[in-house]
Amino acid sequence: MSEPLVKEYSNGEVTIVWKPDLCIHSGICLRGLPKVFNLKQRPWVQPEKANSDQIVALVRECPSKALSVKGVRFKEKDNSDVKVTLIPGGPILIKGGATVTERNHKQVHRETVAFCRCKRSRKFPYCDGTHAQPKED
Ligand code: SF4
Ligand code: FES
Known part of the structure; x- marks a missing residue:
């Protein structure tokens, strides 16, 4: 069995990790930071186009965890009332x-x-x- 594809993109401060097999194509990344995540550019992820805080905040919203930030563990929100x-x-x-x-x-x-x-x-x-x-x- 082949290893799942994992790609990394860095702006020198933070490294975005991308696991395409997990993506559910919500488009949240494309709409949230369109200069960083843009299917018309190569590579499609260009983290140098936003600051690191913006990137971490956006990656946190990825619903499938296809995106993550190397070395950053997001605390799960407590939504137990839902x-x-x-x-x-x-x-x-x-x-x-x-x-x-x-x-x-x-x-x-x-x-x-x-x-x-x-x-x-x-x-x-x-x-x-x-x-x-x-x-x-
Ligand atoms: S936010 Fe996550 S799940 Fe949605 S398109 Fe981007 S990578 Fe895929
Ligand atoms: S009308 Fe479709 S599930 Fe209720």
Whole structure:
């Protein structure tokens, strides 16, 4: 079995470690620091285009841990009040507060949010209860 690909990019102060196999393509890095993370440039990661604090703060937001900073261990945030439940045959229910970034990049905070999994909701990506109705032929 071949070793997973790992690449490193340094600005002389901090070294970004990139594990492409873990990336879920959220685009958070591309939107957050577009001069550093840009698919149109080679290499696509150019850490010298931001200061080290900005880089560390951005890498912390990578949801998949495809990005990390060498020698930096991020303390996990305590989100134990947030409960995520997969409703059988229904939505993913999040209780306890979530900030959702919608398609237009607008951020909406909701105490309870239900994401549709059946893809039949008229309010997709939010559940509108359609999953409980019989499917039309
Ligand atoms: S933030 Fe992380 S998961 Fe999202 S695109 Fe960048 S590397 Fe991939
Ligand atoms: S899961 Fe409820 S409408 Fe899709």
